[in-house]
Every structure is written in structure tokens, then in C-alpha cells.
Amino acid sequence: MTNHLLSLADFTKEQLTGYIDRALLLKQESRNGQRHQQLSGKTIGMIFEKPSTRTRVSFEAAMYGLGGQVVYLSSRDTQLARNEPLKDMARVMARYVDAIVVRTFGQEIVEELARYSSVPVINALTDLFHPCQILSDIMTVIEKKGAIEKLKIVWVGDGNNMANTWIQAAAEIGFELILACPEGYDPAEEIMAAARKKATKPLTLVRDPLAAVKEADVINCDVWASMGQEDEQQERLEIFQPYQVNSKLLASAGAGTIVLHCLPAHREEEISEEVLEGEQCVAFDQAENKLHIHKAILEKHINE
Ligand code: CP
Ligand code: NVA
Numbered sequence: 001m002t003n004h005l006l007s008l009a010d011f012t013k014e015q016l017t018g019y020i021d022r023a024l025l026l027k028q029e030s031r032n033g034q035r036h037q038q039l040s041g042k043t044i045g046m047i048f049e050k051p052s053t054r055t056r057v058s059f060e061a062a063m064y065g066l067g068g069q070v071v072y073l074s075s076r077d078t079q080l081a082r083n084e085p086l087k088d089m090a091r092v093m094a095r096y097v098d099a100i101v102v103r104t105f106g107q108e109i110v111e112e113l114a115r116y117s118s119v120p121v122i123n124a125l126t127d128l129f130h131p132c133q134i135l136s137d138i139m140t141v142i143e144k145k146g147a148i149e150k151l152k153i154v155w156v157g158d159g160n161n162m163a164n165t166w167i168q169a170a171a172e173i174g175f176e177l178i179l180a181c182p183e184g185y186d187p188a189e190e191i192m193a194a195a196r197k198k199a200t201k202p203l204t205l206v207r208d209p210l211a212a213v214k215e216a217d218v219i220n221c222d223v224w225a226s227m228g229q230e231d232e233q234q235e236r237l238e239i240f241q242p243y244q245v246n247s248k249l250l251a252s253a254g255a256g257t258i259v260l261h262c263l264p265a266h267r268e269e270e271i272s273e274e275v276l277e278g279e280q281c282v283a284f285d286q287a288e289n290k291l292h293i294h295k296a297i298l299e300k301h302i303n304e
Contacts, residue, residue, distance in 0.1 A: 003301050004114040005122045006107070008131045008168040009194065016172055020139045022296040023289065030065070030292070040067035042302050045097035047089075048124070049075035049104040050227045054263060054287050055124050055132070059101050062294035068302075071097065075104075090116035098302050105228060120301040127161055127228060128188065133262050134165040136293040138173070140286040141218055144258050148175045149201075151217035154253075155179040156209045157243050157270055158236075159187030162222045162262060170203055171195035179205045180212035182239050209243050213253040220260045221245045221270045237269065246272035250280060258282050 008016060026036070044063050048056060060070045075081055080089055090113045093100050099120040102110050107128040114121040123131050141148050153170070155163050159181045167187055170177035171194075179187060186192075186205060196203055206212050213219055224240040225233040245259060259271070259281040267273045275281055 002114070002118060003120045003304065004117075005120065005131060005297060005301060006110050006114055007123070007129050008134065008165060008172060011172065013173050016135065016138075016169065019135050019293060019296045019300065020142060022299070023136070023139055023292040024143070026295045026299075027289070027292040036065060036295070037067035038299055039063060039098075039302055042068040042098040043096070044068065044070055044099045044101055044298065044302075045093050046070060046072045046101045046124070047075065047078065047080070047093075047104070048072070048102075049080075050125065052103055052124070054290055055103065058287075058290040059124065059294050059298075062291055062298055065291075066295055066299060068098075068298070086112045087116040089113070090121075091118075094118045099298065122297060122301060125161065127226070128191075129165045129168075130161045130262070131165055131168075132293060132297060133162065133290070134169050135297070136289040137166075137220070137260055137262065137286055138169060139289045139293055140260065140282055141258070143285070143289075144282055145217055148173060150175075152176045152178070152215060153218045153220065154213050154216040155181075155220045156212065156245055156249070157181065157221050157240060158185050158224055158226070159205075160222060160226050162220070163187045164191045166220065167191055167195045167203065170201065171198040174200040176201040177203050178212045178216075180207065180209040180243065181205065182243060183207065185239070209249060210252050213249055213257070216253045216257050218258055218260060219245060219250070219253060222262055223264070223266055224270050240270065244268075244270060244272065245275055247274050247278075250275055250278075255280075260286055263287055 063070045094117045101122045103124040107126045110123045224236045261283040
């Protein structure tokens with residue numbers, strides 16, 4: 001079976017923590033000036049149907065940093081834009097490259113590509129999941145706070161692709177996760193249900209963000225309207241206002257709480273400028289860790 005990375009639910013705890021351990025080592029080695037060449041002679045193809053700064057640049061830099069090459073395709077430049085079937089695209093790309101990194105809309109699109117691709121397909125964000133991001137987020141939590149199994153992690157805001165992926169990670173790895181979402185914006189029900197069957201620690205959905213963050217080790221937030229939901233932006237601004245991560249919310253958590261944001265951030269919407277720029281926020285270390293985790297992912301999926 002081809003070694004795809006479509007959803008964290010397809011992996012064991014050992015596999016998930018394996019990416020993080022490897023990324024921590026690669027980060028240390030890079031800091032020490034060590035050069036890597038383990039993907040020399042290999043090429044990835046990147047198909048991005050949504051905008052990206054961090055994921056695109058960190059995947060490209062990761063591949064070059066391991067001695068490999070990258071071909072980047074925005075959807076408007078490919079025949080996908082003119083309705084070439086995904087199954088043809090997958091089979092053709094697989095003849096040219098050693099892995100395909102995809103950012104797109106429906107999860108079924110990455111699944112269809114994976115079904116027909118003989119090389120690994122890596123999910124770089126869909127409407128449903130953002131698996132590579134959550135691996136770098138957990139790496140950041142471990143660096144800052146130690147073993148995640150002992151921590152209380154809180155999600156504040158929309159039950160979106162990031163939230164869904166945190167839920168899967170909590171179930172697989174085994175840590176407490178509380179989600180505070182406004183009514184009507186819960187994470188996907190089937191993902192919660194599947195995770196609850198596996199979870200070894202509490203996995204709860206609440207409405208009150210202030211109560212949720214009490215004694216939290218980590219507060220996570222993300223935009224209120226994700227890519228593709230731009231026409232809901234205005235109505236969401238009002239609904240999500242009580243869910244803003246600001247100094248009042250942070251004070252109710254504690255001085256040792258760290259704040260994660262996958263970025264891009266909308267200041268004074270989901271997060272205040274003060275919190276984003278404050279000492280408890282680790283968003284920029286989190287962004288750096290995307291580079292190291294992507295190296296670990298590419299190395300594992302291409303070379304094994
Ligand atoms: N966090 C993240 O995925 O950022 P980009 O959309 O810039 O890739
Ligand atoms: N939930 C956001 C994440 C961006 C990295 C989105 O899908 O737009």
C-alpha cells in the first residue's frame with residue numbers, strides 16, 4: 001500500500017510521535033550547521049488550489065534542505081482547471097515525481113488522488129483536515145511544555161479543519177482536549193464520535209470560552225472564516241466575538257498558558273494584537289516548526 005498522509009486518524013501514536021521526534025532532531029542538526037542530502041535526486045510535485053504562505057514555503061524549503069527538488073503548480077496552471085479528471089492527474093504526476101503535496105477543498109479530492117497515485121500523497125490542508133499543521137503544533141507544545149499527554153489543550157473558535165485535526169490527534173496520542181465553539185459551528189460530528197471511541201483522555205465540547213480555558217496549558221485559535229468561507233466573514237464576526245483570544249481570556253487561563261495560532265492571523269478578530277505579540281504566544285516558533293516537521297514527513301514518506 002502506498003504511504004499517503006491524508007488524515008492523522010490513519011496513524012498510530014508511535015507513528016505520529018515519530019514524526020515529531022525526528023523533526024526535533026532535524027531542527028537540532030540544522031541549528032548545528034549539519035547539511036542534509038537524504039532526498040537528493042528526488043522531486044515533489046505540489047498542487048495548491050488555495051493560497052498559502054507558510055505551508056508552501058516550508059514544504060519547498062524542507063525539500064531543498066534535504067537535497068531534493070520541487071515542482072509547484074497552482075490549480076489555474078494545470079489541466080485540473082479545465083476539468084481533467086483527478087485520476088488522470090494522479091497517474092501522470094506519479095510518473096514524474098516521488099510524492100505529491102496537495103492543498104485543496106474537499107477531503108475526497110486528496111482521497112481520489114491517493115487512490116490513483118503510485119507515489120505518496122500528502123494533505124497540505126483540505127476543508128476537513130490540516131494534518132501536517134497539527135504535527136508542527138504538537139511539536140511546538142512539546143518543546144515549550146513537555147509531554148503533551150499531561151496537558152490540558154483548549155481550542156477556542158470555529159470547529160473547522162484545524163479543530164477536526166486536533167480532535168483526531170487527541171484521540172490517537174492521548175491528551176485532554178476541550179473545544180469551545182459557538183452553537184452551529186461545532187466540529188464534524190462523525191469526527192468527534194470516532195475520536196470518542198478511541199480517546200483515553202477527556203474530549204469535550206462546550207460553549208463558554210472563559211470557563212473552557214481555566215487552567216489550560218495551551219490555547220489554540222484560528223481564523224473565524226476559513227478559506228472558501230469568505231462570504232460568511234461578516235456574519236461570523238458578530239457570532240464569534242465572545243471567542244476572541246484577548247488578555248481577559250488569557251488572564252482567566254493563567255500565566256503559564258501558551259497561545260498557539262497557525263497563522264495567518266486576523267488581529268482584533270480571533271486574537272488581539274496584544275496577545276499575538278505578547279510573550280505567551282508562540283505562533284512564530286510554531287510557524288518555524290512547519291519547516292522541520294515537513295522535512296520529517298517528506299523523508300519518511302519518500303524514503304520508506
Ligand atoms: N498555517 C498555514 O497553513 O499557513 P498558510 O496558509 O500560509 O500555508
Ligand atoms: N482554518 C484555516 C487554516 C489556515 C491555515 C483555513 O482553512 O483557512
